[in-house]
Amino acid sequence: MRSMNPSDGSAPLPLFPLSSVLLPGAATTLRIFEPRYLDLVRDCGRNGSGFGVCLILEGSESGAPALPAAVGTLATIEDFDRDADGLLVLRVRGGRRFRVRQVRVRDNGLLVADVVWLADDVPARTRPEHMLLAELLRRMLERAVGEGVVRIPEHHFADAAWVGWRLAELLPLGEHERQALLQEDDVHARLQRLLEQVA
Structure with missing residues (x-):
């Protein structure tokens, strides 16, 4: 395991809890409308960084901060657009896995976590x-x-x-x-x- 954030080496990782799991290499689409996540996207664009996606164990995708699973996936923004309602739509792809060590809630309700990055898969042939x-x-x-x-x-x-x-x-x-x-x-x-x- 490495305890380094591939984005900047030290900053806590912002989290986007979802009711679905983002897997390494998989892509998904996110509709962004809450101010905390608009701020997250703005920061990612400014810093060229990603954010963490974790499965929701308790709570929901909107409203009060949800309880995230302990293992999640780094999401990198590949594309963005606006839908018919004017909402921001992101296409993101899963990257490295991480384990959450500690979670904090910012004033705007955004979850941020100290994480340990899990080792990449060891190359192995299918048995x-x-x-x-x-x-x-x-x-x-x-x-x-x-x-x-x-x-x-x-x-x-x-x-x-x-x-x-x-x-x-x-x-x-x-x-x-x-x-x-x-x-x-x-x-x-x-x-x-x-x-x-x-x-």
């Missing part, structure tokens, strides 16, 4: 007992994007971490099961949990 999952992922992607799947390098399907994260993103799992996968450090244990889900 024979999990090759069924790689094939399942290939078929799911073929159905989703058709011929576009040929643009995915073949070596990705032999990458245990990549297969695990993409299946966790695409399978119809409950958010607490996704959270359990996010908290799992072992890539093979992650795939075993997924195999038990589809078996």
Whole structure:
């Protein structure tokens, strides 16, 4: 583990609690309307930094500060726009995982956390007992994007971490099961949990 914030090395990480889990490599869309999150986006744009996304354990996405899960994902803003109602819409992508050490609430209601950055996944080939999952992922992607799947390098399907994260993103799992996968450090244990889900 490294205790360094990849954004600036020291600043607390602002949190955006959600009712869904953001996984490494996955993208999601956020509609921003509360002043605390507009401030967050402004700060991220000014500093070129990201923010943390954590699953809500208690509370809701708007209103009083929610209780976030202890493990979350760094979100980086890829694009932004306005919707028909004039609300700011962000497209963000998940990056590194982190563990929350301490949370504080700013005057505007924004949660900020001291975090420990979790180690990146160790490169590992998909084990024979999990090759069924790689094939399942290939078929799911073929159905989703058709011929576009040929643009995915073949070596990705032999990458245990990549297969695990993409299946966790695409399978119809409950958010607490996704959270359990996010908290799992072992890539093979992650795939075993997924195999038990589809078996």
